[in-house]
Amino acid sequence: MEEKRRTRVAIVGSGMAGLVTAYLLNRDQRERYDVTVLEQGDKLSLDSASVSVPTRSNTHSERIDVPMRAFAGGYYNNLKAMYDFLEISYHSQPFLFAFSEFKGHDQNHPPLSEEPYFIHASNNHRIPPPRPAGVDLVSHIMEIMYLLFWYSWFTVCCLLMAPLEANSEGLSETLEDYTRRIRLPLYFSSRYLLPLIASVTTCPRDVLLQFPARDVVDYKLQTHGAPHYTVSNGVKDVQTLLARDIRVRFRSRVISVKTDEGQCSVSWRKMGDGELEETITEDFDRVVLAVAPDVVGEIFAPLQKATSCIPTTRVKSVVHTRDACTKDSPNKALDGSDISTTEIGPVRAQLINIRSCLRSGHTEAAHFLPSEVVVTTCPLTPLSDETVISSTTFTRVLRSPSSRDVINRIMDKPDSGAGEGGDTEWRNGDDNIWLVGGWCWDGMVLLEGCMVSAMRVADEFDVLYSNWSWASHSPSYLSGFSVHIHPAKFPTLLPRRSDTKDFQTASESLLLQLLKFAGLRSPDETPSNHRHHNLDVLDLGYGCGDQILALLHAQSPFRLPGGPVSSFRLNKYVGITFNQSHCDIAGQRVGQRISHRGLEADVQLFCGDAANPDGWSRTLLGEAESLRNRATERNDGLLVPGTETWVLALDSMYHFSPSRLPVLKYARQTLDASLMTFDLVLADDVSSLSRLALSMVAKMLGCPFGAFMPVREYREMLRTAGYEDDKIQIQDISEHVFEPLSQFIERQTVVLQKVGINIGKFALAKHLFRWWANSGSVRGMMVVARTSEQNKDEDVVI
Ligand SMILES: Cc1cc2nc3c(=O)[nH]c(=O)nc-3n(C[C@H](O)[C@H](O)[C@H](O)COP(=O)(O)OP(=O)(O)OC[C@H]3O[C@@H](n4cnc5c(N)ncnc54)[C@H](O)[C@@H]3O)c2cc1C
Numbered sequence: 001m002e003e004k005r006r007t008r009v010a011i012v013g014s015g016m017a018g019l020v021t022a023y024l025l026n027r028d029q030r031e032r033y034d035v036t037v038l039e040q041g042d043k044l045s046l047d048s049a050s051v052s053v054p055t056r057s058n059t060h061s062e063r064i065d066v067p068m069r070a071f072a073g074g075y076y077n078n079l080k081a082m083y084d085f086l087e088i089s090y091h092s093q094p095f096l097f098a099f100s101e102f103k104g105h106d107q108n109h110p111p112l113s114e115e116p117y118f119i120h121a122s123n124n125h126r127i128p129p130p131r132p133a134g135v136d137l138v139s140h141i142m143e144i145m146y147l148l149f150w151y152s153w154f155t156v157c158c159l160l161m162a163p164l165e166a167n168s169e170g171l172s173e174t175l176e177d178y179t180r181r182i183r184l185p186l187y188f189s190s191r192y193l194l195p196l197i198a199s200v201t202t203c204p205r206d207v208l209l210q211f212p213a214r215d216v217v218d219y220k221l222q223t224h225g226a227p228h229y230t231v232s233n234g235v236k237d238v239q240t241l242l243a244r245d246i247r248v249r250f251r252s253r254v255i256s257v258k259t260d261e262g263q264c265s266v267s268w269r270k271m272g273d274g275e276l277e278e279t280i281t282e283d284f285d286r287v288v289l290a291v292a293p294d295v296v297g298e299i300f301a302p303l304q305k306a307t308s309c310i311p312t313t314r315v316k317s318v319v320h321t322r323d324a325c326t327k328d329s330p331n332k333a334l335d336g337s338d339i340s341t342t343e344i345g346p347v348r349a350q351l352i353n354i355r356s357c358l359r360s361g362h363t364e365a366a367h368f369l370p371s372e373v374v375v376t377t378c379p380l381t382p383l384s385d386e387t388v389i390s391s392t393t394f395t396r397v398l399r400s401p402s403s404r405d406v407i408n409r410i411m412d413k414p415d416s417g418a419g420e421g422g423d424t425e426w427r428n429g430d431d432n433i434w435l436v437g438g439w440c441w442d443g444m445v446l447l448e449g450c451m452v453s454a455m456r457v458a459d460e461f462d463v464l465y466s467n468w469s470w471a472s473h474s475p476s477y478l479s480g481f482s483v484h485i486h487p488a489k490f491p492t493l494l495p496r497r498s499d500t501k502d503f504q505t506a507s508e509s510l511l512l513q514l515l516k517f518a519g520l521r522s523p524d525e526t527p528s529n530h531r532h533h534n535l536d537v538l539d540l541g542y543g544c545g546d547q548i549l550a551l552l553h554a555q556s557p558f559r560l561p562g563g564p565v566s567s568f569r570l571n572k573y574v575g576i577t578f579n580q581s582h583c584d585i586a587g588q589r590v591g592q593r594i595s596h597r598g599l600e601a602d603v604q605l606f607c608g609d610a611a612n613p614d615g616w617s618r619t620l621l622g623e624a625e626s627l628r629n630r631a632t633e634r635n636d637g638l639l640v641p642g643t644e645t646w647v648l649a650l651d652s653m654y655h656f657s658p659s660r661l662p663v664l665k666y667a668r669q670t671l672d673a674s675l676m677t678f679d680l681v682l683a684d685d686v687s688s689l690s691r692l693a694l695s696m697v698a699k700m701l702g703c704p705f706g707a708f709m710p711v712r713e714y715r716e717m718l719r720t721a722g723y724e725d726d727k728i729q730i731q732d733i734s735e736h737v738f739e740p741l742s743q744f745i746e747r748q749t750v751v752l753q754k755v756g757i758n759i760g761k762f763a764l765a766k767h768l769f770r771w772w773a774n775s776g777s778v779r780g781m782m783v784v785a786r787t788s789e790q791n792k793d794e795d796v797v798i
Contacts, residue, residue, distance in 0.1 A: 006034040010266050010284040012254045012299075014039040016046050016235075017436040017450035018290030019242040020082070024458035026246055033461065036284075037246055038268055040253035046239040049392040051319050055371045062371040063234030066317050067202075067394060071447060073226030075219055078451035083231070086241045092227035094349040095122040098132065099195060102357040102364070102380050116353070117191070118143055122228060125349065150188040157182040158220050163213035171401035178213030195356040198363040201444070202315045202377055202396050205361030211399045215444050255279070257287050257300045259431040286432045288457055292395045293439060300433060302426045306406050310439065311398040317377045319389040322368070355380060397439040408442055410435065411456075429460055508550045510678055510737075511650055515554060517731060517782045518646070518676040520568045533568040534643040536627040538673065540610035540663060541652030542575035545586030548603065551648075552590075571643055572602045574623045576610040583607040610649075611656030613666040628671040645673040654680045657704040664721035668787065675723070675785040678733075682710045686777045694777060697768065708778060723785040730783050737780040738773035742766045 009025055011018045014037050025033040041048055049066040070093065071079055083090055098116035116132040131140045161182060164173040173181075179189055194205050197216060201208055231238065251271040258265045267281040289296050297307035351368040357380060366376040373389060412427050428435055438445045440453035515521040520533055542548055552570060577583050587605050606620045616624070627645045647667040653660045667673045682691060691708075698707045709717070711730060718728055742765075772778040 007032055007285045008034045008283075009036070009286045009288065010264070010282075011035060011037045011288045011290055012257075012266075013037075013290035013295075013437075014041075014044045014046065014243070014248060015290060015437070015450065016447050017438065017440070017454050018288070019044065019046055019239065019246075020451060020454035021288050021290060021436050021457050022246045023242045024454060024463055025461060028461070028463045033463075035246060037243075037248040038252045038254055038266070039248055039250050040271075042250050044239050044243055044248065046242075047234065047236045049317070049390070049394075050234055050236065051390050053319075053371045053373050053389065062369065063236060064319060064369060064371075064373065064375060065231070065234045066319060066375060066390070066392060067315075067377070068230075068367065068375065069235045069447060070228050070230050072223040072228050074222040074224070075226075075444075075446075076229075076448045076451075078455060079447050080229070082451060083238070086238065088238055088241070089232040090229045091232050093230045094125045095228060096120070096126075096130065096349050096351045097122065097196060097199070098351060098353045099191065100353060100355045101191075102355045102362075104357070104359075118147070120147075120192075120196075121349070123225060147188070147192065150185065151192075154182070154184060154188075154193065155220070155224065158217045163217055165214075171405060172212045172214055174209060174401060175211045175213045175216055176209035178217070179209075190358055190361075191356075194361075195354045195363045198356070199352065199354050199365040199377075200446075201398070202365070203313055203398055205356075205363070207311070207313070207398055210401075212401050212404045214442075215399055215404075219444050252280075254291075254299050257289070257433065259433065262432055264432055286434070286461075288434045288436055290436045290454075292397055292437065294395070296435060302431070303410075303435075306410060306426065309400075309406055310403040311400055313396050313398060314393050315378060315396045316391065316393045317375055318379055318383055318391045319373055319375050320383050320387040321389065322372055322374055323387045397437070397445045399445065404442065407439065411440060411442070411453075428456075434460070508546075511547055511550050512554060513733070514648075514650065514676050514678055514782050514784075515568070517729070518674070518784045520646075521554065535568050535570050536572045536643055536645045537570060537574070538624055538627055538645070538647045538667070538671065539573065539575040540647065540649040541655075542577050542582075542586055542605070544582050545590040545605075547648075547650055548573065548575060548586065548590050548605075552603075572604075572627060574604045574606070574620075574627060576606050576608050576616075576620065578607070578609055580607045610652070611658075611660070611663055613663055613670075625670065627673070645671055647671070647673045647675045647677075649675070649677040649679070651678050653677055654698070654703050654707045656707075659704065659706065659717075661717055661721060664718065664723075668722035668785075672787050674787050675718075675783065677783045679714075679781055679783055680708055681714050681779050681781050682708045683777050683779055684710050684712065686710070690775075690777050711779075711781070714781075714783070718783075718785050723787075727786040727788075728783070729785075730781050732779050732781055734773070734776065734778075734780045738769040738778075742769035742773060 011022050011025075014022075018037060018039075022035050022037050025035050039045060047065075050064060051066065052061040052063050054060075055062050071090075073080070080090075097120040099118045099120070100116040115134045117135065119130045119132050121127075121129045128140075128144060131137065135143075163178050166172065179193070184193065190205070194208060198205060198208050200219075201211070249268075249270075252268040253271060254266060254268045256267045258267075262285075264284045264287045265281055266284055266287060267279055269279055270277050289300065291299075292312060293307040293310040294312050297304045348370060350370070353366040353368070354363060355366070356363045362378065362380055364376060364378050364380040366374050368374050376383065410426060410428055428440075434457045436450065436453040436457055438447060438449040441449040443449060443452075512521065520535070537551070539547070539551075551573070554568075575586070577586065583605055590603060590605070604623045606617070606623070608616050608620055613621070613624075647663075653663075656663065664675065667675055682694065686694070694708050695705050699705055715725065715728055715730070719725060
């Protein structure tokens with residue numbers, strides 16, 4: 001038999017985004033992709049500017065990543081998960097940020113000579129922070145008090161006053177407008193906040209002020225209290241692992257990508273040792289551009305206009321000896337101790353001297369490393385040649401509300417506004433061309449953007465990669481928490497470890513467990529003996545759409561070789577939610593993504609009271625009943641053989657008022673649907689007094705008075721609805737729900753208390769869940785009620 005030709009994919013660029021994309025496509029379980037990376041340099045670029053220098057003791061060498069590849073907990077879930085997966089060792093790295101003021105290009109002010117006016121210890125690992133030389137005690141204490149106040153204020157504003165998504169031009173609020181709206185004083189912004197952020201974004205103050213405020217607020221909230229990490233031996237190992245088995249053509253500078261009827265013709269200049277040698281043109285089936293937007297505009301004509309409004313800048317990073325710093329004052333605290341060598345646990349804090357010119361708004365960041373070398377980014381003054389070990393200039397992609405709008409449109413993010421420059425019709429994946437890179441997502445231009453965009457491409461190529469799976473932020477238990485758990489901009493990666501530590505992951509796990517319990521996913525995630533199901537789903541309470549995305553994703557097949565296997569396919573999904581804004585958000589998040597990804601599932605979202613089918617609109621009733629019709633066709637063996645109708649209610653039915661019964665009857669009697677739900681019930685042996693107390697609690701939670709009932713009454717209710725007793729399965733999973741949930745709230749409470757926020761309502765929830773966990777009076781149950789034996793697999797084991 002003739003072997004099927006593999007899809008030829010060219011990836012242009014070998015930075016983090018290009019390499020992760022190549023890695024994922026190259027490991028497609030069905031080996032459908034023949035990947036070639038084209039790189040203009042003569043080595044892989046992720047690590048190309050890094051250097052090795054001898055340590056102080058001269059016994060071995062230290063690998064220094066250039067540019068710095070630091071990452072912070074909370075923001076870099078996918079990067080961290082990948083490092084875990086690849087078993088890359090990284091460690092938490094405390095920093096001391098010494099703020100100083102650049103006084104001007106004056107011979108009397110040699111580089112890095114200014115005294116710091118404040119030293120901030122990351123995550124407050126040193127309390128009080130070290131007092132800089134030249135600052136008296138009283139001034140130091142006053143400065144700390146001032147900073148404490150304004151930093152707390154800024155944090156509270158980030159939590160409670162979201163940046164505006166659209167002004168009159170449809171563009172999001174800039175950082176400048178946001179800081180003005182929340183009345184941050186100039187002294188605090190210009191001496192602390194902006195230099196600190198500028199050290200991450202490596203751009204001048206005025207450019208930074210034009211960033212979308214959303215970027216900064218999200219970064220702040222997601223990294224709040226989280227440690228910074230650095231890869232222990234530099235990203236060289238990451239690069240080696242990612243590039244293994246990948247064909248790379250070095251010295252190949254791509255000059256054009258043209259498309260014609262689905263074929264992509266890529267031309268590049270093959271560079272010899274000195275001169276440019278030849279131009280080569282080759283056809284590929286698909287092309288992934290993993291380069292900066294200005295290069296995209298140059299080589300791919302349809303994006304020339306759109307990418308021209310994405311700002312970029314050139315950033316210089318110089319590795320040099322400490323001799324360049326004529327005075328060592330930034331290193332010294334008043335007590336004479338060298339702050340750059342402060343021991344924090346097993347790791348030494350490292351000093352980053354942030355020097356700003358308050359007049360011009362330029363900021364330089366000098367990172368003092370243990371091996372006596374310094375990496376200075378955006379140097380404000382020239383460094384003498386003798387001290388320089390290496391110097392590299394990078395292209396840094398910047399952000400602005402209009403570039404954000406353009407990128408969101410290209411990436412098909414539904415809620416992008418209608419601003420200037422957003423007139424591109426081209427969408428990621430059109431013409432078989434995809435974009436990846438630190439800038440190809442809705443967030444700061446950092447390594448996490450590389451991960452998210454590469455994973456998106458892998459997902460769109462239907463690639464089966466490890467047990468990295470899409471999760472989403474679904475604050476359904478604690479909807480009020482949405483003030484600080486922002487809905488996912490793009491999906492994040494599930495941690496590999498089994499002891500799930502975050503709420504979003506837990507929500508998806510719950511859905512997956514329920515699918516397994518219903519026999520719709522293989523219980524041990526292996527393909528053996530598992531029947532395939534075609535599903536029609538009526539979802540009662542879909543929130544902001546997370547479970548729809550999770551459900552759609554759960555159906556896509558396999559991950560690791562021999563790893564998790566899907567056993568169902570979603571034909572049609574009809575969802576109902578009570579809240580109009582949830583419906584809008586879910587519609588935007590899910591609708592376009594589905595159509596763009598060419599998924600076959602027909603998804604219909606409605607706003608309504610899921611508990612009360614009598615009140616449903618005619619259209620909703622029509623769509624819901626079409627689920628039964630399709631099933632009926634299946635039963636007649638005519639149109640869609642093998643389709644099953646399921647009603648899904650994930651953590652929603654105890655809110656149904658006046659009771660769950662009307663919709664259960666509708667499910668069983670009108671739709672002939674099986675039911676899968678996670679629901680709350682009362683323990684059988686609960687006393688009358690506790691029952692009364694719990695009914696009151698239920699009322700406070702907005703549930704009807706009799707919402708919590710013992711299991712036997714629950715079964716009775718299902719029987720009344722028409723489900724036969726022997727087709728009802730109930731499994732108690734309380735131990736996996738209440739105690740972890742209360743611990744989760746506790747962790748969040750600690751974070752918020754650090755910034756002086758009292759979350760009384762949620763503290764109450766924490767006690768409630770702990771009470772349920774300890775007393776066992778309320779149980780969390782997975783319930784499956786089937787309409788017929790036909791739905792049941794023999795091998796359902798949890
Ligand atoms: C000074 C500095 C410090 C930073 N610090 C951090 C940090 O601490 N943490 C963090 O998360 N992020 C940091 N970043 C951002 C992060 O490094 C980038 O977002 C990320 O490296 C971008 O990776 P990429 O794969 O998208 O692109 P790049 O790394 O820019 O890769 C693009 C590749 O394409 C190649 N290329 C370009 N044109 C062509 C062509 N025509 N043909 C063939 N090949 C071509 C280039 O040679 C390069 O290899 C920093 C950035 C800078 C500049």
